[in-house]
Amino acid sequence: MATSGPKSPPSHFMCPILKDVMKDPCVAADGYSYDRKAIEEWLEENDKSPVTNLPLLNKSLIPNYTLLSAIMEWKSGKL
Template sequence: CRRLFRLLLAMAASSASTSAVPPSFVCPLTLEIMRDPATAADGHSYERKDIEKWLRTSDLSPLTGEPLPHKQLTRSHALRNAIEEFQAGQRDRAKEEQRRQARMPAAHSGVKVILLGDSNVGKTSLLHRVKEGSFSESAQPTIGCSF
């Protein structure tokens, strides 16, 4: 059971999105990022409400299976601060990505191109190739504008 649990924890840590979530930020009971981390007597940190629920029915460490010398929990202020900083950075990166994408022209926006040049050099053929992905070997003279 412990091996399966550790495997699931490793899978959750490795399947994190864009910026990998540090494994120490993930509660081993819920496999979610902790909001209120607390350290148990086994030295491991857990989401407070979930380790409290565990301790109501068990005297064993959920990770090691060893008996816990006591059921007192210690607030993990430094870990909570690190998690909050990480999440703030994630939000900042997401906002910057949204701003970057907003500045980029949409793929469906119209693009107007004017090609000037001598006659019979392939201006219209070039436009057809870009616009439609086709190219015609036979050139037909175009008089005036070509759309």
């Protein structure tokens, strides 16, 4: 079955800061996933969540490999 161009990305593939599909998703202390570069830049000047505006307990970032895999699969056209 032929498709007519790429589908719109699922909303959870989008970085809340960049409003674009994440390239290196990671989870911050607020439980939300962000593109690593965007959240690292945010954390240089902010101690609050970009989504909830609540204080972050820490500035640790955990790679979100499951989300990265899903994004790569979507980009390949399999989703």
